Amino acid sequence: MTVAKPGAHHLDPITFLRFRWIVALLIALLYGLLTNDLALPSGTAAGLVMLGSLLNAVIGWTLYLIAMQHAPAYQITALASTAPLWGVLGAVVIVGEPFRWTAFVAALLVVAGAILLVDGDRRQRSSLIGVVLAIAAGILWGVSETVPMKLATEMGITPATSIVLFAMAAIAGNTLAIPLLRKRVPKRVSRRGLAFAAISAISGAFLGWLFWLNGLRLAPASLLAPVRGSTLVFTFLFSVLFLRERPSKRAIGGVALVFGGVLLVSLGTIV
Numbered sequence: 001m002t003v004a005k006p007g008a009h010h011l012d013p014i015t016f017l018r019f020r021w022i023v024a025l026l027i028a029l030l031y032g033l034l035t036n037d038l039a040l041p042s043g044t045a046a047g048l049v050m051l052g053s054l055l056n057a058v059i060g061w062t063l064y065l066i067a068m069q070h071a072p073a074y075q076i077t078a079l080a081s082t083a084p085l086w087g088v089l090g091a092v093v094i095v096g097e098p099f100r101w102t103a104f105v106a107a108l109l110v111v112a113g114a115i116l117l118v119d120g121d122r123r124q125r126s127s128l129i130g131v132v133l134a135i136a137a138g139i140l141w142g143v144s145e146t147v148p149m150k151l152a153t154e155m156g157i158t159p160a161t162s163i164v165l166f167a168m169a170a171i172a173g174n175t176l177a178i179p180l181l182r183k184r185v186p187k188r189v190s191r192r193g194l195a196f197a198a199i200s201a202i203s204g205a206f207l208g209w210l211f212w213l214n215g216l217r218l219a220p221a222s223l224l225a226p227v228r229g230s231t232l233v234f235t236f237l238f239s240v241l242f243l244r245e246r247p248s249k250r251a252i253g254g255v256a257l258v259f260g261g262v263l264l265v266s267l268g269t270i271v
Helices: 004-010 013-035 043-066 073-080 085-094 100-121 129-153 159-181 191-218 221-226 230-241 247-270
Strands: none
Touching: 004 013, 004 043, 004 191, 013 043, 013 100, 013 159, 043 073, 043 129, 043 159, 043 191, 073 100, 073 129, 085 129, 085 221, 100 221, 100 230, 100 247, 129 159, 129 191, 129 221, 159 191, 159 247, 191 221, 230 247
16 A cells, blocks of 8 residues: 555556556466365356445545545545445444444544544645545455455355455456546656556455455454455555655554554454
């Protein structure tokens, strides 16, 4: 998620996302062939994965990348990291998983930390556009990562097959969106931008999803969703180390709340 900041600077969002998922698709196909993890899924499972891809990789990530152009990376990531709350609610209300206070409280801690992190920097106020788009991305990410992906996993779809379908749907969705977005999103391409997109593909689009999908096979989505908030902690650190952003002490307190939420749900899972 941190790489998306310089990536969006050197590439337009459409090109970034298309190249990102093309690289992820090639890696997923190679991984699936080497591990014999590719299998023909049911039509319902495939449809759920494609729906998740539309919400997450096409609409959600487009909103996220545009929001990145309006505010510092750690602020936009903080707002988008409200995803765990929506993930917990989606898993309980739609998937039908049992309600767990630890997961709900953990999700609230993540959201509270995100809000505190954003409010903590009074020198750099996020624009209204960036705030709205980042929150919208968080809602789409939270719902799509838990509801359709968990249901598809329960139907027996393998992680490699899921990533391949997810990537194909993302590429198709972003391609179809070109006529609608190109007038407002001018094309920008550079080798450096493609390199950032490739790093994002390997670390997030492939490895991140591979770990997440295997996690969904082992634990309830309502417990895993708050752990998703740990992305904010690492993005915060990476934005400081590599992007040279300088958050306030209050923002650091926000990250501490997020870490507390992740720790809470981790302990709840062990117990």
